[in-house]
Amino acid sequence: MVQYYLRDFSDQDIPTLVAILNAIWPDEPTTVAQQEHWERTYPADNPRLRRVAVAENGQVLGYGECQRPFWSSRRDSYEVFVAVNPSWQRCGIGQALLAAVMPLAREQGICKLRTSCKEDADSAIRFLERAGFRQIGIRFESALDLTAFDETPFLSIQERVTAAGYEVITLAQARAEDPDADRHLYDVYAATIVDVPFPGEDRANPSYNDFRAALDSPQSSPDAIFIARQQGKMVGMTSLELLPNGIAITGMTGVLREHRGRGVATALKLASFRYLRAKGYRETRAHNDTANPPILALNQRLGYRRLPGWLVWEKVLGN
């Protein structure tokens, strides 16, 4: 049996945490620079409790956290997350970390916890069931093979969008013309992200600070954020996260209500695919909720294939 103890997380643990996360999810790797960025930009007053499990030789074996979900509009549950180095799973470490971080919710007067795990992660599913969580939803994930993508069938949509007076530019181009481009883009983002359904009746709680943190992240680039404009006004956007392994993830695609149903999102996505192909990316991914038919239909038409999704879980805390 492995001997370990729990202590608070510190910034020095970031490289080990990154190694653990990348061992668990190798196809969507994170980096030390990315995690250090999230540390620097984390909302200072947000309740959060973090612990690591450490072996006697000092090696960090696992990580646990409980926090108020500042990105969400839900107020009655906290988010928990536990990850254990695959070589040290099934030794009770996950259970110990979860037990150590859960009390934060109760201390803050919250009696529900939420978390998520991959649909094909049998150990995580067993772990969460054993810990008293029940599944409340799933968020689909899908991937498009950019090396095989043919835009020809979509060019007529693109022409229709151009004929209707829309143009697609990058954030870098928008910034060159307008010192307030980031603010204007945020207005489109904030007006559209609240329409995205998340599992468990969840909705986003947009804030300019969180939006800025994502814009300034090492995985973001002003050349990889595409904006639709009509008569000089921003009306839609799609953003990309650029991973170090040739895979990109669409962060958010949104079109203002009065401009929907005209092919604007398709034109934005085509522009993003062109950029990715020119930069040598081989795959782009999307994380969409099951209850979001318009974007699922759009992605299906573009040729995305389904990957294992993210199951969302909830636990009601006892007295």
Ligand SMILES: CC(C)(COP(=O)(O)OP(=O)(O)OC[C@H]1O[C@@H](n2cnc3c(N)ncnc32)[C@H](O)[C@@H]1OP(=O)(O)O)[C@@H](O)C(=O)NCCC(=O)NCCS
């Ligand atoms: C989920 C995870 C954190 C569990 O960590 P762990 O240290 O291996 O879990 P524990 O050893 O504390 O397991 C506690 C109980 O969960 C269940 N369990 C965990 N892994 C299991 C597996 N592979 N098969 C069957 N049951 C399992 C068992 O009931 C186990 O108790 P037992 O060993 O006495 O039977 C780990 O698998 C992981 O890091 N997964 C990836 C990250 C993730 O998806 N996190 C889930 C969201 S919080």
